[in-house]
Amino acid sequence: MEERIKTVLATYGRLPDPVESLGRGDDLYRAGLTSHASVNVMLGLEDEFDIEFPDSLLRKSTFESIGSIEDAVRSLTASSPLSA
């Protein structure tokens, strides 16, 4: 899952440095993720994992690191019978 998240980040995050250089807990906003790009990342994740982020997860903290994104995606795919 982490690899798929990194692919979405690399495609839509518009980060100045390669995604491979980021650790799970690194602050993505400090790494250059703008609020505009974070919305594109959300859309990319929704498509990649066939999920929809509920209102309660649509806040800055959900997208602040690869780890926090993975937690959010996991919490959404866990309830789906189609989850890989």
Place this chain on the structure above:
Amino acid sequence: MSTLEAVLADGMTNDMPSQLAAHIATTVAAPAAESVDQDSRFPTEAIAAIRDAGMLGALVPTEDGGLGWAIEEVARSVTELAKGCSSAAMVYAMHQIQVACLVRHGTGGSLREFTRRVAREGLLLASATTEAGIGGNVRNSSCAVELDGDRFCLTKQAPVISYGQHADAVLATARRTPSSPPNDQVLVLCRGENLDLEPTSEWDALGFRGTCSRGFLLRAGGAVDDILPTSYGDISSQTMLPVSHILWSSLWFGIASAAADKARRFVQAAARKNPEVTPPSAMRLAELTNVLQQFQDLVLAAQERYTEMWHDHGQTTSISFAIAMNSLKVSASTLVVDVVQRAMLICGMAGYANRSPFTLGRLLRDAYGAQLMVNNDRINTNNAQLLLVSRG
């Protein structure tokens, strides 16, 4: 007699902020408004009266020497001031936005002590968020804080620092370090004694002429403790953006109320001349009042919504909150022009004339600024994108 004494002499009130501000608006700000506008000069008298009343420290908690007002109380005082002088109200509102950032995010010892000084000495704070070459997006900076031991230095090309030459300190945004990406920003307190502002442009605009919003080359230094510890992204979404939009919309509502008041007096004067016939403009006043009430409810609801969630960082950094605050700004800035225009139709040539008790020229010119200060197109574009993931 001080402003406070004068207001108290009028009798006790349960809305001190509105009453204090209304007193300053009618006795000091309104009489000077025309000359402030004509000469595009700083509203010195009004800001001095505001300072004397302790209102520059309105948002500072009482234990730190301030008045301890809530945001909605400050918002109501902004509305009252705007009825007298839009420029004075804008200087006051922009100052309060900076104070709100300091009170909520200036948690370090020396920043806290500075916040106490704002209340004690009545310091006036200005803001330098825009920058040349970033395309108007205040969430990007090109300039960066440079550290040298426990000192910092900062140079910024600021296309606008409203009332910069009259401020005792400026809060400026910058990249955290010279190697940080453009959106990794901090907010830096640039104290007057460590600050050099070299003017780069004049301010001769259609409205809000007393805000003296000139451009400057800003050069500042100071102790690293003067860099606010919270990232600017969080300061912006939790405090600066919502407080700006709430105080601005409250201000524009004040402008609309002042115009509506002229329209009402005009219609009533016509009615007194011929009590048997309801003047045709009375119908237009009824229509104006519908819009004004809509405007008032919009502003009051936003004040309440923010006061409720002010301490909940999860809520204030949520997408739905950002959309609501953006929407408030766009709606209020459009409604103010609508109301003043309706007042102009009611007052007719008496509103169009510059020398007339019903003159509306200054209010209309000021009203048009609302859609441009953070352009509505930019805000609608942001909301258009946020709505792609919003759940309504």
